[in-house]
Amino acid sequence: MIPMMATNGVLNESVFLRACRGEDTTHTPVWFMRQAGRSLPEYRKVREGIPMLEACRTPDLVCEITLQPVRRHHVDAAVFFSDIVVPLAAVGVDVDIVPGTGPVVAEPIRTMDQVERLRDLTPEDVPYITEAVGLLRRELGGTPLIGFAGAPFTLASYLVEGGPSRTHVQTKALMYGAPEVWHALCERLAAITSTFLSVQIEAGASAVQLFDSWAGALSLADYESFVAPHSRRVLASVADRGVPRIHFGVSTGHLLTAMADAGADVVGVDWRTPLDTAAGLVGGRPLQGNLDPCTLMAPDEVLEREVRRVLAEGAAAPGHVFNLGHGVLPETDPDALTRTVEHVHRHSAR
């Protein structure tokens, strides 16, 4: 009992959680979206011959892969190794993650009949998540674990399109052409997502990130009417759990105020919007971001200069969690990530 409480105290005072609450920190915390994954040779080695979704259902493997970037780069937070489609597969959607492509859904969902067959997620559907988070909580000590889920729009885009899409044309066609089907689908997805986040928090996640990666494809008006109510439901469902809620999307410069208003504690920003501009749009909330992932391919002096620029712009917010503007690209040299952590820690030391 006492060691557990001591650990919780240490965790609660971690630089990552302090920054998420907008409190002073000794340095700016840093982690990377997709820090666990293909940029690491030790990841490719343990994943060899194991399909992605099977890996996500194997707690020992999830634990090892989640820990790899923490050991190697000394990041200030771990992000749970899983995928946004894991809860969909858990409720029986025929979905696979195809290497080099992404999630592929066998039967795209476009009718009310299909929506009504999408059942709710219960914690009993994902015992491997509870087990993996529990293992990680013991291994991570004072390092916070970030749980996550896909937001209703981003999940719906895979379900409606049947796979990744550049234009989201089928998704928008459903939204405009059959709004009652669209809203019914998003309501079910919001319920699934809320349960998926709750399971991770219950098992010991210290923060959660809601990924609405593709929301930037929408106008502000469409985001407000077709998407925000559903994301708001998800974020509200975990509001009283005492963990910061990070809300992130790509190309969302025009949506940052709406995404903050949907119920975020911290707003994730991609590299297109400078953090000092973003700070003025999110109602005094802490920010996360936003180094262009391609900067990791640049010479070290350019990388260091860009890190300093992002830190300077991030100082405009009451709290700053350093991250990339989107996930680590698979071709990234892992040493560039380690150097980025060093640059962030050195240049933000107070």
Ligand SMILES: Cc1c2[nH]c(c1CCC(=O)O)Cc1[nH]c(c(CCC(=O)O)c1C)Cc1[nH]c(c(CCC(=O)O)c1C)Cc1[nH]c(c(C)c1CCC(=O)O)C2
């Ligand atoms: C849109 C989205 C997906 N998955 C996710 C999102 C939202 C974040 C974002 O915007 O990138 C979320 C995700 N997926 C994965 C994580 C793990 C945690 C992390 O390190 O950030 C997270 C947070 C592992 C993964 N998810 C996936 C991999 C690659 C699987 C492999 O190793 O083959 C990993 C490590 C597969 C995946 N899954 C998805 C895509 C587009 C892909 C890439 C397909 C490919 O290019 O091969 C859907």
